[in-house]
Amino acid sequence: MIENDSIDTASSQPLEKRSWKKLSFLGNKYFISSLLFLIWMLFFNEKDIITEFRRKAKLNELQKSEQHLNEVIIETKQELGQLKNNAQTIEKYAREKYMMKKDNEDLFIISPSDSLK
Secondary structure (H helix, E strand, O other): OOOOOOOOOOHHOOOOHHHHHHHHHHHOOHHHHHHHHHHHHHHHHHOEEEEEEEHHHHHHHHHHHHHHHHHHHHHHHHHHHHHHHHHHHHHHHHHHHOOOOOOOOOOEEEEOOOOHH
C-alpha cells in the first residue's frame, strides 16, 4: 500500500474549515471593535464625513455671500459719500431711483416687454 504522506492536509479538510481559516481575523475581538469604532466614527457620529462635506459646502456658500455683501456695502458707502457732497448726484439719484421729475418736464417710463424678443 502507498502511504499518503504527501497529500495536502488543507485539501482534505472540508470547505467550511478552509474558508474559516482564511477569515480567522474576523474572530479577533480587537479587529471587530476597531471596525465597529471606524464605522461609528465615519457614519453615525455628529462629525461624520457626510455632515462635514455639507458643512464645508455651506461655509463656502456663506463666504461667497459675505464677499458679495462686502462689495455691496463698499458701493453703497461710495454712493452715500457722493450724495452727501454733490447736489447733482442727489438729483440724479432721485430721478433714477424714485422716478422724480422737474415741474416743467414729462417723464416716460419704458419697460422691456417679452413680446419684442
